[in-house]
Amino acid sequence: MTAEIRTDLSDGVLTVTISRPDKKNALTNDMYGALADAVAKANDDEIRVVLIQADGDSFTSGNDLAEFAAQGSGNGPKERHVVRFLRELATATKPIIAAVQGKAVGVGTTMLLHCDYVLLAEDAQLITPFVNLALVPEAASSYLLPLRIGHVRAFEMFALGEPVTADAAVAWGIANKTTGAAELRAEARRVAAKFAAKPIGSLTAMKRLMRDAERLVTQMESESTIFVERLASAEAKEAFMAFAQKRQPDFTKIRRQ
Numbered sequence: 206m207t208a209e210i211r212t213d214l215s216d217g218v219l220t221v222t223i224s225r226p227d228k229k230n231a232l233t234n235d236m237y238g239a240l241a242d243a244v245a246k247a248n249d250d251e252i253r254v255v256l257i258q259a260d261g262d263s264f265t266s267g268n269d270l271a272e273f274a275a276q277g278s279g280n281g282p283k284e285r286h287v288v289r290f291l292r293e294l295a296t297a298t299k300p301i302i303a304a305v306q307g308k309a310v311g312v313g314t315t316m317l318l319h320c321d322y323v324l325l326a327e328d329a330q331l332i333t334p335f336v337n338l339a340l341v342p343e344a345a346s347s348y349l350l351p352l353r354i355g356h357v358r359a360f361e362m363f364a365l366g367e368p369v370t371a372d373a374a375v376a377w378g379i380a381n382k383t384t385g386a387a388e389l390r391a392e393a394r395r396v397a398a399k400f401a402a403k404p405i406g407s408l409t410a411m412k413r414l415m416r417d418a419e420r421l422v423t424q425m426e427s428e429s430t431i432f433v434e435r436l437a438s439a440e441a442k443e444a445f446m447a448f449a450q451k452r453q454p455d456f457t458k459i460r461r462q
Contacts, residue, residue: 210239212246217253217401218394219246226261231269232312238286244293244301253401255297256393257320258304264329267311270448273338273436287312288429291344294319295421298409300400304393305329306386308368314379315344318353319421321412322396323380325371326389331379334366338448339440339456341431345424353378 211222221243223230232240247255259265268287294301294316303317306326314331317323333350335342342350342363351359354377362369374380384392400408435441439459447454 207235207239209233209236210243212243214252216398217251218256218397219243219252219254220256220258220394220397223257223259223265224261226259226263228269229263229266229308230259230261230313231266232287233269233272234284234286237290241286241290241293244290244297247297247299247301252299253405254397255299255301256304256397257301257316258390258393259306261307263307264303264305264309265311265313266308267313267334270338270445273441273445287343288425291316291319291425292422295345295416295425296418298412299405300408300412302393302397302400304389305380306389308332310334312344315342315346315350317379318344318346318349322400323374324389324393324396325374325380325383326386327371327383328386329371329374329380329383330368331362331374332366332368333362336364337366337444339438339444339454340435341428343425343428343432345421345428347428348421348424 209223209225211224213220213222221240223232223236225231225236244255246252297319300322301320302322302324303320304324305317306329308330309317310332311334314333317331333342333346341347350362358377369377369379371380371383375383440456443456443459444454
């Protein structure tokens with residue numbers, strides 16, 4: 206378990222805290238590995254609910270872009286732990302709660318589609334900039350997001366990558382409710398305690414009935430294949446270079462790949 210992912214088990218609630226606030230909680234391969242281990246641990250009998258939260262003013266800025274660039278050039282890690290983390294989310298049977306403040310970028314938004322209760326601080330913004338980075342959506346979000354909010358809204362979120370406010374996210378059905386930033390963790394803990402008091406056999410059976418885990422994993426595999434291809438594309442290299450150089454990317458001279 207990396208120091209940037211902390212876990213605490215209390216009264217049946219496993220709290221998983223993303224803690225890299227100096228980098229806006231950008232997720233590295235090691236952090237994904239620790240997150241995967243934490244969600245997998247929820248299979249233990251003493252854990253009844255998982256609560257995911259983050260330190261600092263952002264939930265997460267998404268994948269560490271330096272690692273994205275390294276993967277695109279063939280210098281990335283041999284095992285992409287993000288794949289294991291997303292698979293654990295898709296197949297989890299215990300209730301998962303997310304407490305989100307500030308920006309939730311990329312996987313910070315798509316992971317919410319696998320949570321059973323999503324609480325947003327009033328300043329939360331959900332951002333899915335996959336196309337802006339010349340990539341494609343992941344976490345089975347290309348299936349789950351249109352299913353949740355409709356094709357036209359999902360297409361807009363993916364294609365434009367513009368922030369969705371907390372109020373809009375609740376209205377669209379991505380999240381349950383909003384609360385003040387100061388009350389976020391206490392409110393999330395209160396909800397987690399209510400779930401933890403329920404009959405866990407009934408909760409897990411209900412969740413299995415509500416989710417087609419096999420369908421989600423299949424979609425993730427399809428997305429992952431294309432995602433890796435896109436990482437190595439000329440468009441992605443231009444996107445990452447433009448980000449590093451703090452300029453707007455120019456995709457107009459790149460032929461479609």
